Amino acid sequence: MLLEIKNLSKTYRSPDGGDAVDVLRGVDLSVAVGETVAIVGPSGSGKSTVLNIVGALDRADAGEVLVDGRDVEKLGEADVAAYRSATVGFIFQLHHLLPQCTVLENVLVPTLAQPGGDRAALRERAKTLLEAVGLAHRTGHRPGQLSGGERQRVAVARALINQPKLLLADEPTGALDRVNAGRLVDLLVEMNRAQGVAVIMVTHAPELAARMGRVVELMDGKLAEVRR
Numbered sequence: 712m713l714l715e716i717k718n719l720s721k722t723y724r725s726p727d728g729g730d731a732v733d734v735l736r737g738v739d740l741s742v743a744v745g746e747t748v749a750i751v752g753p754s755g756s757g758k759s760t761v762l763n764i765v766g767a768l769d770r771a772d773a774g775e776v777l778v779d780g781r782d783v784e785k786l787g788e789a790d791v792a793a794y795r796s797a798t799v800g801f802i803f804q805l806h807h808l809l810p811q812c813t814v815l816e817n818v819l820v821p822t823l824a825q826p827g828g829d830r831a832a833l834r835e836r837a838k839t840l841l842e843a844v845g846l847a848h849r850t851g852h853r854p855g856q857l858s859g860g861e862r863q864r865v866a867v868a869r870a871l872i873n874q875p876k877l878l879l880a881d882e883p884t885g886a887l888d889r890v891n892a893g894r895l896v897d898l899l900v901e902m903n904r905a906q907g908v909a910v911i912m913v914t915h916a917p918e919l920a921a922r923m924g925r926v927v928e929l930m931d932g933k934l935a936e937v938r939r
């Protein structure tokens with residue numbers, strides 16, 4: 712298994728001393744190498760919390776997250792940085808591209824965390840990815856000169872630059888219209904096939920969730936398989 716989540720629990724204590732919220736109450740999920748999984752569920756059910764814990768952006772209170780057999784919660788500081796930049800790739804609802812950088816430079820941002828890489832080879836890979844996402848003719852543009860759909864496609868290329876094994880996409884189509892949302896999910900499926908990267912996508916749209924190999928639903932703090 713690429714990812715094994717076992718009995719994950721997370722409680723948020725309210726800052727004003729009010730009631731604590733048990734967001735995750737024993738979540739289990741296994742994802743195989745190269746699989747695609749949609750996470751659906753009501754707003755506030757903890758979908759982003761799960762993704763953030765898997766991506767080592769947040770910590771669980773109990774349970775285990777194993778990626779490639781390594782316990783994410785036990786990574787040291789240096790290993791966590793390498794994990795976030797190379798083992799997983801992130802795509803969020805908003806692209807978070809750097810406005811002053813070109814499209815090509817934005818795609819290369821995650822490579823800056825690891826000095827000593829072959830810069831020329833990385834630029835070539837960035838160009839190949841931009842071609843794959845249909846933006847070969849936009850490499851010198853700034854994000855402000857792109858459409859919303861194009862910006863999200865740059866974010867996909869950026870998420871894949873370090874050849875992650877797992878792509879974590881939190882409502883990547885949330886800011887897109889229907890047509891562009893469909894195109895972005897097509898692209899994720901294509902990248903899954905071409906690069907062998909496993910994809911976990913959170914979405915509210917059933918027709919987009921249906922494009923993933925499996926659908927799981929988060930409700931009342933637990934994950935249940937909806938379709939296998």
Ligand SMILES: Nc1ncnc2c1ncn2[C@@H]1O[C@H](COP(=O)(O)OP(=O)(O)OP(=O)(O)O)[C@@H](O)[C@H]1O
Pocket residue numbers: 723724725732734752753754755756757758759760761
């Ligand atoms: N840092 C935090 N401090 C306190 N409570 C939080 C924090 N982050 C999230 N929560 C609470 O945890 C619950 C789950 O949040 P989460 O963002 O994971 O939900 P979600 O399923 O992604 O929702 P949505 O579909 O609206 O994005 C919510 O009730 C939220 O208010």
Ligand SMILES: [Mg+2]
Pocket residue numbers: 758759760881
């Ligand atoms: Mg969310």
